[in-house]
Amino acid sequence: AQSVTQLDSQVPVFEEAPVELRCNYSSSVSVYLFWYVQYPNQGLQLLLKYLSGSTLVKGINGFEAEFNKSQTSFHLRKPSVHISDTAEYFCAVSDLMNTGFQKLVFGTGTRLLVSP
């Protein structure tokens, strides 16, 4: 079964500074990777996803992530953060079940705290 590791439970950063949120996944022959964001008291919203092709994936709100197969990583980056980016960020990988369907396996999340 797939697994996802988000080593940083919390990342404090100043407004307009760059940020990187780390995500590592367990190795597999093929993998689909996702980043979701959860704003306070809201559900999860898809930021971006990697299915195939270019290893650099661009998402909403200026975020991007790079798929690195050799390092089994899918780190999320933003060159300049805003106060409004304060939220919980979840990395996820798809996992093929015995039933044939694929479910998302999530990491424990990274809380991004942006201060003025």
Added chain:
Amino acid sequence: GAGVSQSPSNKVTEKGKDVELRCDPISGHTALYWYRQSLGQGLEFLIYFQGNSAPDKSGLPSDRFSAERTGGSVSTLTIQRTQQEDSAVYLCASSPLWASGNTIYFGEGSWLTVV
């Protein structure tokens, strides 16, 4: 509606009581999921429905948990004889069809507190 709708948004219940959580997926979405988010934890998969196929219940933590989906649309997650460790946010999600890489859309969750 425009998104996945869940009710109640908040529920406080006494230990030992049964609770029902409702999910109304996005219209036309055939796949429906339930996840649980506990404090300080990631999202834990509970159950998956796809059309008329038998649900995948492999994530349900105990036999106190059950879910059904009527008419291929609305789903209800039932927790019997609630325990304090059941306190969590229960998230419902749906997608048009589970094909690899399809986006899953989440509701805002039902916050359950067992006292």
